Amino acid sequence: MVTGDGAYIKKLNRNFILGKIVEHGMISRAELSKVTGLNKATISVQVAELLDTELIFETQQEHNVVGRRPIMLSLNRKVGCVLGIDLDYKEITYTLSDLLGFPLFSDTYELNSSNYDEIRELIANQIKSYQIKSADRRYGLVSVVIAIHGTVGKDETIFFIPQHQWRNKNLKADLEKDIEISVHIENNANLCAFAEKIFKHHHSDNLLCISMYSGIGLGIIMDGEVIKGYHGYAGEMGHMVLFPDGLPCKCGNKGCWELYASEASLFSLLSQKMNKKDIGYQDIQHWINTREPEVCEHMNRFIKHLSIGLNNIINLYNPETIVLNSELLHLYPNAIEEIKANLTSSVSQYRELVISDLGKNASIMGACAFGIKKFLEIPELSLELSDRLLPIETK
Template identity: 30%
Template sequence: MKITGDQQLIKKMNKTIVLNTIRQQQPLSRADISSVIGLNKATVSSLVSELIESQLVSEIGPGESSGGRKPTLLLFNRSAGFAIGVDIRVNDLLAVLVDMEGNVVREKTVPLEDYSPGKVLDQIRKTIRGLMRRLPASPYGVVGIGIGVPGLVDEKSQVISAPNLGWDNVDLYEALSAEFGSNIHIDNEANAGAIGEKLYGAGRDSKDLIYLSIGIGIGSGIIVGGDLYRGTSNFSGEVGHMTVAENGPLCRCGNRGCWETLASEKALLDQAGTLWKDHSPSLEDILKEAKQGNEQVLTLLEQIGSQLGVGLANLVNILNPELIVIGNRLSLAGDYLRQAMLSTLGKRSLSYHRKQTHVDFAKLGIRSTALGAASLPITAFLAEPDVSVTEAALNS
């Protein structure tokens, strides 16, 4: 029995390897796959036939001949199914419907006025149902859902704490799985953002990167050797609470001088509030004034950029990353932050450490977290490529 079990496991692993090879290097022939992964041609051909039958892979016609018969090229079927990614933010939630390669098919932004878990869950359910309507035809339908949360999420997908939402010990998975199935993934929004930028954005070619989610607070997702670093309790990345000013402003965590009190979107809005007499400014208001050359606003953005550089220098000195990606709302002000940020980083970081570190703003804009969250159920689904079309249709 054990031998049979081992053979089935090996076959499953090999099928996943073949599928991932096609996804990453398409278009490929069967011979190309055999050469890349080292499996014999007969085994590859058998596994490819099963992937074609399950509609995860399709043949697209002949490729270039190397002397004999032209090989048939294979493509991953990105429309075999879809996933939904949800980014729960402090003022709204962003939800995207994507194909199996992360291309956005539909998206929706919904304002949040009541942050209580029940109300937010109702809005998530409503938004997911809305995206699932008029779903493009596919053999697998929606394969799963990923959700990014601005707070601490443990290894069991339990939201332990989300201070900006006022949440403690909220079980989103239990609340959503009864209606939407078991392939639901909950993660910290910065972790999801790091995955999104690694797969689809600025970090595609980087193995070691830090994604900074800078909005009301500052969080980070840290990728080392291509994999997300989660820490011993799944809570890594709270870089917004490193102390950068010993007697600085009081932070919501109870400490003083946390990085996010000086360099976040909230810090910018709080300081800009003194410049607006009739209303509390939004980031969009600030950017509009900056574009029009308002010297006070430009000076304020320069100060925020400089404070951002202080924290970046600490990260460069400690982790020596290949790439730092700045995302979430504050990235919209990137053009006005960049010069002061990089100048401070250059002055405060060790020269050997910063020499090969590149700092960039998110290529996915404010979609990084939603797209990263959507990738989680896709990855889980494709790790089980033995599912049949009939089984998927019954469960979609």
């Protein structure tokens, strides 16, 4: 039983009710009372206050039954916006979404520098431009969430970004000095896992999401909660050592998993082997389709090295759902079957292994969903996936 003063209990009830309204999309007061277990008087008071804040609105549901049409309650998605930012190595992606996660504007800008101050100023200016775009809404831009491809502490400070060689940067504090808005910093793999849970695998409380693009990151959800570890750095499985005397890594070790099983590592290797600069997914698709011998050989090694790391992770976490976020695996016929064939240990147990449908949008979708959940202060969030992705304009 939850105990506390009246204001605290009232806030808990408010958040619980609002969460159920979001979950159901449309729901009547009577049904709210049933699904929450709260009495009708409490529902009535809370709904009146939520209507006053314009966070929800009323509609009458169409039906063919004789009698009064029920009045339905829904979240007012148009009263505020959240901004998700994916800070990667060579580009920054911004997506402004409404309060149900539907994107309103999306842009990607190339990065030609790793200078911290330059990038901080660039991000600050873009946030200000999105504040202007959100100014006509009651709550305006309510939250900014930045996905970092590196280690982020529980206090949201950036410990290390290998690709940019940033160490101990407080981007949150530096941005909030110039901009009067809540800024959150989170590891991109955690946000990818969060997106998979919120948009796709709603009922999976034990989920692992492996992001395989510029490196390898692991987002861990256990018992419905994102696992961050003591300092917040849990999930850096890309730097799990596969080969003690292997290739040198920017982290300081040798033989790290991401040097053998990330998309960036395979692209770099095939660029050398095929003597072709700036290869893309279309090149690899062509080589796979034409069964180019050297490419097929390296793809087989890529699958093998990926499977070795997966076997270790499965033994550590015994997950329900494993999501591999990789565009490359979508190009490779029977990728999942070949990976499963390599997971032959009788000890390794999991329920399902899938390739993500969210792709490179997962991180920024997770960032937007994270911002929505923070703003609404609801205990659970579940959003629909359909019609979400907009074309991204490159600047």
